[in-house]
Amino acid sequence: MNIKLLKTKEDAMKYEEIRKESLQQNPEAFGATYREHISRPNPAERIYGRFQEEGNYTYGMFNENDELVGVCTLLRQSNIKENHKAHIFAMYVTPSARKASIGKLLLQEAIAKAKEIGIVKIMLSVVTSNVPAIKLYESLGFQSYGIEVKALKDENNQYWDENHMVLFL
Template structure:
């Protein structure tokens, strides 16, 4: 398995994996598959995101196939530049348990440590995702709050755990 920073050339692979994530783990993301497939020029949007300064998306590749992703974004505001956020972490179900998630998160943490001014990382995880919460805890994240009914999917609510890692 190889972890690398994605470039605009990876946009199509990223978009395919993103759609898979929204379909297979809808409770884990604020975005919905239904909204995603309505986007105009989604590949172009992904290419632009992958070019944006302060926005780092890493991919886990298994034999040149993208199997997992994670995005690290530094806050822009003067008073918040000491913070960065972890977004859109996902690993394909058939490759889970092989270390891709840990490798991706470790890469994002290590990248954050190289960016001047970043002192802490924030992320949110659906409270029912024990595997993800265990991984985040294992790498030093701590829960600092719970948002009740953060996501409503059909008629079911999901809480989010907000977690922080101080660098």
């Protein structure tokens, strides 16, 4: 297993595949739907563009076959009054690679980067039904600071609550 910062067009193409998988496997966990995602033009190009943005650190875990099996994005706030904060977005580990501490390793990499660049606090949101993820975040020191009721709603009018969490560095 190998973690790397995703930056290349090839990385973006691999990320695009795991992103589609994540939206199909765990649609409740993400703000975008699979249908929305695939309807946008040039998704890999858009992803590549995001990889190049200042303050965007997207990490990928690759297995021994160079397959991308997990991702995690640390996104630093860009405006002056908030650039001491960052968010964790699009955290996902493919089902076949779960229970191998990949999520923890990716988060530890993102946290180390946050410390390196002077971030004071990292925030994230997780659906309240995703107990394994919440336990992972808590094991790394994240604390809940609120529950947002009906934070997400799908095309079938099903709602999910989100647990907003923070880690002070």
